[in-house]
Amino acid sequence: MAQRLVSITAALVVAGLVIGPVTAVLWRGGGFAALSAADLAALRFTVWQAFWSATLSVCLAIPVARALSRRTFWGRSALISVMGAPFILPVIVAILGLLAVFGGNGVVNAVLGPLGIPKLDIYGAQGVILAHVFFNLPLAVRLILQGWLQIPSERFRVAASLDAPVFWLLEWPMLRRIAPSAFAVIFVICLGSFAVALTLGGGPRATTVELAIYQAFKFDFDLSKAASLAVVQLCLGLSAGTVALLLSRGDMLGAGLDRVVQRWDGNRLVDALWISAASLFLLAPLCAILVAGLPGLFDLPSSIWPAALRSLLIALGAVLLTMILALPLATKAGEAASLLGISVSGLVLGTGLFLIVQPFVRPSSVALPITMLVNVLMALPFVLRILRPSVQSAKEDFGRLGESLGLEGWALWRIAYFPRLRRPMGFAAGLTGALAMGDLGVITLFSRPGEGTLPLMMYDLMGRYQMEAAYGAALLLVALSVGLFWAFDKGGRVNADA
């Protein structure tokens, strides 16, 4: 009962932190505004591209995750860590990395050209979807890989000895449970796309709702329009969450002895092909970013280090706060509520929080805590997606045992649940930290000079023609994000072979 109360409180806190700021902006703007024909066109494009981006990301992730789950090879765990990097790249860096590979002067065209194959044109809807798959495939792979790792190894052993169809018996039910929620999270992320969609979409055909919000806020100062569009985003996010919950059926597979999975099925060559293709697709742009950033590392001003430290502190604070909120929220309803956080434009959230704190404190004095808070809201949906299945199965598998031994409360968590949650918690913490590192977020509304974060500094350099130094800063940012991700993720995988 007490536990239920904590869960409900946490859900209310999250919902309040999202709905509060949106309401504040709406109230200040004087109510709802009518949406224009252009807004509706933007809405259609936004939903269309988010649907295809999420569908492709999840469909491609399934064979890659399966291949990774049943093969062991040298460097596998490092590959899994680095493959996650695109998800946490600052948008502008990712665009430049992708263009170095797929752009007009990119590697792909340099190879295709001499072969007489017509040039690949990245700009258009295909570019938007390509970029979104680049960002989100790693997330989808990790989420689905987790599902595979949860199938008890005994099941595979039994299935193999009976020569039973492993896919229909074991994997399909797992996918039915995991894939819809993975789709929902990615769909909602893609709904918020703006710069990627515009730049790779090749122009105004690729206008998204987020761009309309940006325009309403920065140019027209039309808060009522910005808030109305944010409410549309909220509704879309909520519907995606609800549909995912309804589709996500299938029972847990029951308890195993937590042993390493051994597999006797699958074609080695096919698995190797999937892993190589995914690695090439994800790592080539990252290499381009590395090459572009190396010379700039030596041009970085000394003020980059305090900025990096600030970013690191924001990230660590966000990790702590996210974990505290996430454990009680790891229920179906909690996961749906958390989708609110990423559905709403960060710009509107930031503006709302600004309006709320302004009567009490000087907004710039709370710039870093607010940046942290917004990052927590943005990270929660991913964290819950990662944690909920494990929390649930830990409860189902060990709850009764704990009860019979008289374990409850903290002791139950410490002895029975946490050891089972170490791997997902490490992954979730790493993801939160890395996301918070790279987020430019709401800081532009609040910041004071000399208090910028690393991403803000990167944009400053870029705005002053110092592209080379900016790429150096970007490389530093990526290295710190991936390092943070790796440290947490590794911490969670101590003693675990996967």
Place this chain on the structure above:
Amino acid sequence: MKKTLLTVAGLTFASAAAAQTEVLTVYAPDYFGSEWGPGPSIEAAFEERCGCDLQYQTGDLLPRLLLEGERTEADVAIGFNTDVTKRARDSGLFAPHGLDLSPLTLPLEWSDDTFLPFNYGHTAFIYDNTKSDGFDSFEALLDAPDDLRIVIQDPRSSISGLALVLWVNAVYGDEAEAAWARLAPKIVTVTQGWSESYGLFTDGEADVVLSYTTSPVYHIIAEEDLTKSAAIFEEGHYFMVELAAKLATTDNPELADQFLEFILTEDFQTMIPTTNWSFPAALSEDKWPEGFQDLPMPETVLFYDENEAAALRDGAIEAWRSALSQ
């Protein structure tokens, strides 16, 4: 006991001294206050003059001021663009500057009693002069082969992008949409802001980028790279000016006035070119840094005042949107 008393006396004295140093709060965009912008050197020079403490608050300038309304702590705001001054003026948050504008050296008449110009530039297309001979008119750019790759900024999210649609409107008027249709096949993409576009250009992803007439001078002075040029069009270039204004609610009007006066001085103006990479608004050309004096300047300057711009804006953006959406 005696020691404690001394300490208390010392502290009281120190805080009294701190209270005497008046603070001038200046709101500015991020690029202005950053260590690579003009902010730090302007701060040092002004503090020397006034014996006060100048503090910047950086971020989104106008949205923030409008959100704060009359509660704002700002005494002065610097870094507006004419395309937003109408919205700013209508808010009633700003007071007249009361300055004599005769020191201005802008290429056009300026008589605004509230918003004071501190630097200017023009929109221009930048190209690599080792790969192209450039374009001497807008017509020549529209007539260029369709495999020319141009990147521009979105007029809905970027000040320079908005200046571009107004520029096309000033040159082509009712034919703007047709002009955009001729340009459309050459536009590889549209970016959210200037930085992304310029990054694509320096990375070789585009041959031509929408930027400013002053962009080449950065490469000349800071990088000794002479390969970037601005194409000077005979039809003229759209004028972009940056402005400062005093808040009506300032609790420090004398200091705010002193800062606005400082903007028109030679001290301030000579700092602008190589920190903000723009033309100073009140400095005769012979005092400009060398690279600036040699820059090719447009003969004709096109400009809509804030009321004209406000009236034309939606139509100009729509012409752009519909031609590029085909």
